[in-house]
Amino acid sequence: MASADAASLHAAWLRICDRLKAEVGDVEYQSWIQRITLGPLDDDEITLYLPERFLRDWVRTQYGQRLQTLWREETPHVQHVELKIDKKAQRAPMSNGSHAPSSKSSHDIAAFAREDAAALDAEKETSPTAASPSVDVRNDLAVPLDRRFTFDNFVVGKPNEFAYACAGRVADQPASPGFNPLFLYGGVGLGKTHLMHAIGLKLMSRGNISVAYMSAEKFMYRFIASMQSKSQMEFKEQLRSVDVLMIDDLQFLIGKNSTQEEFFHTFNALVDAGRQIIVSADKSPSDLSGLEDRLRTRLGCGMVADIHATTFELRISILEAKAKASGTPVPPKVLEYLAHKITTNVRELEGALNRLIAHADLVGRPVTLESTQDVLKDMLKAHERRVTIDEIQRKVVEHFNIRLTDMSSARRARAVARPRQIAMYLAKQLTSRSLPEIGRKFGNRDHTTVMHAVNRVAELMEQDPGLAESVELLKHMLES
Numbered sequence: 321m322a323s324a325d326a327a328s329l330h331a332a333w334l335r336i337c338d339r340l341k342a343e344v345g346d347v348e349y350q351s352w353i354q355r356i357t358l359g360p361l362d363d364d365e366i367t368l369y370l371p372e373r374f375l376r377d378w379v380r381t382q383y384g385q386r387l388q389t390l391w392r393e394e395t396p397h398v399q400h401v402e403l404k405i406d407k408k409a410q411r412a413p414m415s416n417g418s419h420a421p422s423s424k425s426s427h428d429i430a431a432f433a434r435e436d437a438a439a440l441d442a443e444k445e446t447s448p449t450a451a452s453p454s455v456d457v458r459n460d461l462a463v464p465l466d467r468r469f470t471f472d473n474f475v476v477g478k479p480n481e482f483a484y485a486c487a488g489r490v491a492d493q494p495a496s497p498g499f500n501p502l503f504l505y506g507g508v509g510l511g512k513t514h515l516m517h518a519i520g521l522k523l524m525s526r527g528n529i530s531v532a533y534m535s536a537e538k539f540m541y542r543f544i545a546s547m548q549s550k551s552q553m554e555f556k557e558q559l560r561s562v563d564v565l566m567i568d569d570l571q572f573l574i575g576k577n578s579t580q581e582e583f584f585h586t587f588n589a590l591v592d593a594g595r596q597i598i599v600s601a602d603k604s605p606s607d608l609s610g611l612e613d614r615l616r617t618r619l620g621c622g623m624v625a626d627i628h629a630t631t632f633e634l635r636i637s638i639l640e641a642k643a644k645a646s647g648t649p650v651p652p653k654v655l656e657y658l659a660h661k662i663t664t665n666v667r668e669l670e671g672a673l674n675r676l677i678a679h680a681d682l683v684g685r686p687v688t689l690e691s692t693q694d695v696l697k698d699m700l701k702a703h704e705r706r707v708t709i710d711e712i713q714r715k716v717v718e719h720f721n722i723r724l725t726d727m728s729s730a731r732r733a734r735a736v737a738r739p740r741q742i743a744m745y746l747a748k749q750l751t752s753r754s755l756p757e758i759g760r761k762f763g764n765r766d767h768t769t770v771m772h773a774v775n776r777v778a779e780l781m782e783q784d785p786g787l788a789e790s791v792e793l794l795k796h797m798l799e800s
């Protein structure tokens with residue numbers, strides 16, 4: 321093998337850098353390739369240095385093959401590429417000469433991070449309840465898991481059984497094919513965080529597994545803080561050293577481009593190293609517009625599990641379990657009432673129950689339906705569904721297969737009059753409209769007619785289970 325002098329090696333390296341830059345783009349180039357320092361040629365093997373182990377590993381997995389090919393193409397003297405760690409290479413002048421950072425490039429990532437921080441500040445201004453950014457990198461990387469959020473404490477029903485099963489599988493066999501990443505998504509307060517913590521707790525109970533859980537927001541604070549304190553390497557190394565990384569509420573990263581970029585690299589490094597990633601968000605990967613396409617694609621590559629909105633049955637089961645755990649007796653009527661009134665969010669359902677129990681303990685009186693309505697007045701008001709009389713009329717005519725005009729017509733035939741009475745009854749039950757207001761919406765009828773209809777339907781529901789079922793069904797459809 322002919323020997324190559326230092327100048328020709330250096331020239332070859334510059335050409336390789338040029339080609340790589342064109343292939344991978346500026347950001348990746350500056351983040352990774354630019355950190356490489358050219359080392360000696362030994363026989364047909366060229367050594368390239370990187371200042372940190374994770375950088376070396378990353379470059380090896382991401383670009384190792386390509387570097388070898390490019391070297392072989394650029395100079396036949398080099399057949400093999402060896403990537404080594406050299407701490408002295410840290411912040412050394414770029415050996416790739418003219419490829420040293422341009423005026424803007426060396427701080428691009430930091431600049432992006434500042435942009436993310438600015439985006440965050442803008443959000444904070446419109447979101448006074450959010451915590452101010454904590455940028456203390458001395459804290460532990462992850463936040464502790466909540467010991468209450470176990471699998472045993474998670475109530476399973478139709479809407480969450482699939483997510484529950486997936487979470488259980490990951491807890492039993494982390495990083496198994498098809499389950500990495502595990503992507504949990506669903507509306508607010510439906511148990512995503514609970515399941516993530518349950519996985520973490522179960523894994524940790526088995527001992528030697530390192531689990532890091534943090535919100536996407538926290539991830540970003542850490543990232544920005546590491547930029548500010550020039551400890552990015554430490555941050556990256558810490559992240560890449562965990563066995564299981566859990567990031568909650570990923571939607572927070574929408575519009576935070578450099579944090580997304582950082583997360584993407586962390587994600588790849590961990591998955592490639594056979595570590596488990598668990599992510600939660602309020603939407604599926606494909607619906608998270610605002611996240612980079614390549615990140616969305618990777619997020620959807622493992623198991624995607626949806627937690628659906630709760631059903632009445634699940635809400636009852638959750639309330640029963642929580643009431644039982646509290647040790648304070650709560651009548652079934654109260655549980656049903658809560659499950660009817662608070663339908664969207666388990667966190668609020670739980671909050672309502674806790675408030676009732678605390679109140680009962682404090683005043684030393686049992687929980688009753690009356691005390692519930694009183695104690696939760698404000699909360700329940702906020703949950704009143706804004707069902708309109710128009711909606712009620714539309715649903716009722718659809719159900720009984722009559723015309724909408726029959727709601728306000730003077731026709732008295734039973735086939736029309738009864739559904740009209742039912743619609744009035746529902747208007748009284750589901751809206752805060754007064755009897756005269758309801759009457760006006762039903763062809764300017766008198767309030768006494770409405771009152772009669774309401775009483776008559778209540779009476780009939782007691783006598784006729786078929787009719788009661790129809791009315792309940794309509795009510796349920798209108799409420800959900």
Ligand SMILES: Nc1ncnc2c1ncn2[C@@H]1O[C@H](COP(=O)(O)OP(=O)(O)OP(=O)(O)O)[C@@H](O)[C@H]1O
Pocket residue numbers: 469473474475476480506507508509510511512513514515569602638666667670
């Ligand atoms: N199926 C369930 N069984 C028992 N508790 C539940 C269930 N679902 C939710 N919870 C409880 O409801 C509360 C809210 O759940 P969690 O924080 O996991 O929701 P989330 O989906 O992560 O919400 P967010 O979108 O706000 O992050 C927690 O106290 C959790 O224990």
